[in-house]
Every structure is written in C-alpha cells, then in structure tokens.
Amino acid sequence: MNYVNTTIDIRVLEYQANKLQELISELHNCCKERYSDEAKAFKMPQAELRCLMLFEGHKYLTGIQIAGLLEVAKSRATVIIENLEKKGLVQRSPDPNDARVKLINLTPAGQRKVREIEEFMFELHQQLLGQIDPAQRNGVINALETLRSSMEALKAQLNS
Amino acid sequence: MNYVNTTIDIRVLEYQANKLQELISELHNCCKERYSDEAKAFKMPQAELRCLMLFEGHKYLTGIQIAGLLEVAKSRATVIIENLEKKGLVQRSPDPNDARVKLINLTPAGQRKVREIEEFMFELHQQLLGQIDPAQRNGVINALETLRSSMEALKAQLNS
DNA sequence: TTGACATAGTTCATATTGTTAACTATAATT
DNA sequence: AATTATAGTTAACAATATGAACTATGTCAA
Numbered sequence: 001m002n003y004v005n006t007t008i009d010i011r012v013l014e015y016q017a018n019k020l021q022e023l024i025s026e027l028h029n030c031c032k033e034r035y036s037d038e039a040k041a042f043k044m045p046q047a048e049l050r051c052l053m054l055f056e057g058h059k060y061l062t063g064i065q066i067a068g069l070l071e072v073a074k075s076r077a078t079v080i081i082e083n084l085e086k087k088g089l090v091q092r093s094p095d096p097n098d099a100r101v102k103l104i105n106l107t108p109a110g111q112r113k114v115r116e117i118e119e120f121m122f123e124l125h126q127q128l129l130g131q132i133d134p135a136q137r138n139g140v141i142n143a144l145e146t147l148r149s150s151m152e153a154l155k156a157q158l159n160s
Numbered sequence: 161m162n163y164v165n166t167t168i169d170i171r172v173l174e175y176q177a178n179k180l181q182e183l184i185s186e187l188h189n190c191c192k193e194r195y196s197d198e199a200k201a202f203k204m205p206q207a208e209l210r211c212l213m214l215f216e217g218h219k220y221l222t223g224i225q226i227a228g229l230l231e232v233a234k235s236r237a238t239v240i241i242e243n244l245e246k247k248g249l250v251q252r253s254p255d256p257n258d259a260r261v262k263l264i265n266l267t268p269a270g271q272r273k274v275r276e277i278e279e280f281m282f283e284l285h286q287q288l289l290g291q292i293d294p295a296q297r298n299g300v301i302n303a304l305e306t307l308r309s310s311m312e313a314l315k316a317q318l319n320s
Numbered sequence: 321t322t323g324a325c326a327t328a329g330t331t332c333a334t335a336t337t338g339t340t341a342a343c344t345a346t347a348a349t350t
Numbered sequence: 351a352a353t354t355a356t357a358g359t360t361a362a363c364a365a366t367a368t369g370a371a372c373t374a375t376g377t378c379a380a
Contacts, residue, residue: 151288
C-alpha cells in the first residue's frame with residue numbers, strides 16, 4: 001500500500017459516503033411522499049393508518065403496546081386510538097385481568113379497512129418490483145438487507 | 161413454463177414484494193430517527209436544517225425556490241426563512257431586478273453552521289460505510305441506485 | 321396605455337404529528 | 351399499610367405543513 005493507493009482509497013471512501021448520503025436521502029423523500037399519498041388515498045392521517053396496521057397478527061393490543069410499536073409517547077397513542085374509535089375502526093374494552101389496562105381491537109369495519117390497506121400496499125410493492133430487472137431483484141433485496149444491518153449496527157454503536 | 165413453475169414464480173414475486181415493503185419501511189424509520197437526532201444535535205428544527213443545506217452551491221435563493229426545493233407551500237417557506245433570519249443564519253434583501261422578489265443568502269454565521277452540518281453528515285455516512293463490508297460497498301450503492309430509479313419510474317407511471 | 325392576468329411573498333386559520341408533565345386509578349412490593 | 355410502579359388520560363405546547371385571502375409587483379395583449 002503506497003502513498004498513491006492510500007490517496008485513491010480515501011477518495012473512493014469519500015465518493016461512496018457522499019453517494020450513500022444522497023441515495024438514502026432520496027429514498028427517504030420518496031417514501032415520505034408515498035406515505036403521504038397513501039394517507040390521502042384512504043382519507044386518513046398517516047398515524048391512524050400505521051396504527052391500524054399494527055393489528056396484523058394481533059387480536060388485541062394495549063395502549064402501551066401501541067405506543068411502543070409506533071414509537072410515540074403513550075399520550076399520543078391515546079389520541080390516535082380515540083380518533084380511530086370515533087371512526088368506528090377500533091373498540092376499547094377493559095382488561096378483565098388488570099383494571100388499569102384497556103384492550104383495543106379492530107371492529108369488523110376496521111378489519112375490512114386493514115385488508116384494503118394491505119392490498120393497496122402489496123399492489124404498490126408488486127409494481128415497484130415490476131420496475132426492477134428480474135435478474136437484479138434479489139441483489140437489490142440483499143443490498144437493502146445489508147444496509148439495514150449496517151444502519152442498525154451503527155445506531156447501536158453510537159448509542160453506547 | 162408449466163403450472164408448477166408459474167405458481168413458484170408467483171410465490172417468489174409475493175415474497176420479494178413483501179420483503180421490499182418491510183425493508184423500505186425499516187430504512188425509512190431509521191432515517192426518520194437519524195434526522196430527528198441530527199436536529200437535536202444542532203438544537204434546530206429539521207425544516208430549518210434542511211433549508212440551510214439548500215444553499216450548498218447557491219449564493220442566493222428566493223422564497224419560491226426554497227419552497228420548491230423543500231417541496232413545501234410557499235407560506236411554509238416564509239416561516240422557515242423568518243425563523244432562520246431571527247437566528248441570524250440567513251438574511252433577506254430586495255431583488256434589484258424585481259421588487260416582488262426577496263433574495264435570501266447565508267450570513268457568515270449561517271455559512272459556519274452549514275459547514276458544521278456538512279461535516280456531521282459526512283462523518284455519519286463515513287461511519288455507516290465503515291459498517292459495510294468493503295467488498296459489498298459498490299454493490300449496495302448500485303442496488304440503491306437501481307431502487308431509486310425504479311421508485312421514480314413507478315411514481316412517473318402512477319402520476320400519468 | 322390600460323386592463324387582465326400572473327407571480328412573489330405575507331398572514332391567518334386550520335390540521336397533523338408529536339412531546340412533557342400532571343393527574344387518576346390500579347397493581348405490586350417491601 | 352405505605353411506597354412505588356404501571357396504564358391511561360388530559361392539557362399545554364412545539365414543529366410541520368396546507369390552503370385561502372391579501373398586497374404589491376410584473377407582464378402582456380387588445
């Protein structure tokens with residue numbers, strides 16, 4: 001490893017770091033827009049949509065669980081649940097085992113809405129996949145997986 | 161192409177679409193968190209940080225340009241610029257060629273802040289790159305590029 | 321040249337997303 | 351029984367964002 005190679009290596013690293021920054025930022029913007037469109041399509045705030053989707057694979061959730069999964073304060077969860085209840089998409093009932101807890105579950109209307117949203121999202125991602133050359137699809141997915149791991153590793157490192 | 165292969169193909173597509181959805185959603189969450197941390201680190205709202213960074217490569221910007229680049233309503237841009245002006249990071253001056261227009265540019269304090277933010281972001285992405293196996297770095301970047309193109313192509317297709 | 325329309329920017333009302341802190345009620349622990 | 355912890359609610363506030371109304375210019379065509 002001589003002086004010239006070291007310089008080139010540093011330039012490559014700089015180029016790659018900048019490229020990564022740019023690409024991640026653009027993907028993030030794309031997602032933001034997509035989530036905003038989705039909310040408009042369903043005429044519902046994004047937070048409520050996200051909350052509904054938490055019930056995939058859960059019959060009941062508590063307020064604390066919802067706050068944890070949405071990564072928001074429990075007071076925020078209270079308000080989101082309240083609004084979904086007003087729309088008749090979820091219902092609250094007391095937990096027979098703990099009077100502090102309220103069990104929240106989807107109403108039939110809520111279940112229908114979740115299925116609609118699932119289909120919409122699945123359709124969208126099928127179409128996205130359709131834009132990617134079949135030969136590259138697995139590569140893209142693996143690269144995203146690598147990136148996700150790296151971001152999580154970095155996060156863990158920075159928080160310690 | 162017989163019945164069995166078609167079925168398998170469909171299953172692969174479903175798997176990939178779901179995986180893509182999951183990974184993109186996780187990356188998006190990671191970014192959201194990162195931007196929120198950045199804002200905390202600089203004790204400044206995210207919108208103001210983003211606005212400052214627009215001046216990379218521009219001496220002057222107008223309100224309309226800023227609104228366009230940030231993809232927000234011009235009324236929103238007015239407020240962001242006002243707040244940055246209060247902090248002494250940008251200044252507004254009349255456009256000598258058009259009395260409707262105000263030219264906005266960084267103050268020396270704003271320029272220093274931009275350099276700080278640039279360094280912070282570059283450092284972060286260098287560290288992220290450091291988490292990725294060197295042999296995979298170009299692959300990840302190329303995959304992201306592919307994904308970005310696909311997302312933009314899909315967006316264009318859906319908007320037409 | 322003047323009247324119609326377009327553009328830049330501001331202000332205000334409103335909506336959404338989110339936090340922190342104080343509070344009530346209940347459960348668990350010592 | 352007293353203390354502490356947990357679940358949920360409420361209220362005050364901050365940040366992000368839009369749309370409509372308004373002012374002040376600029377442009378263009380009859």
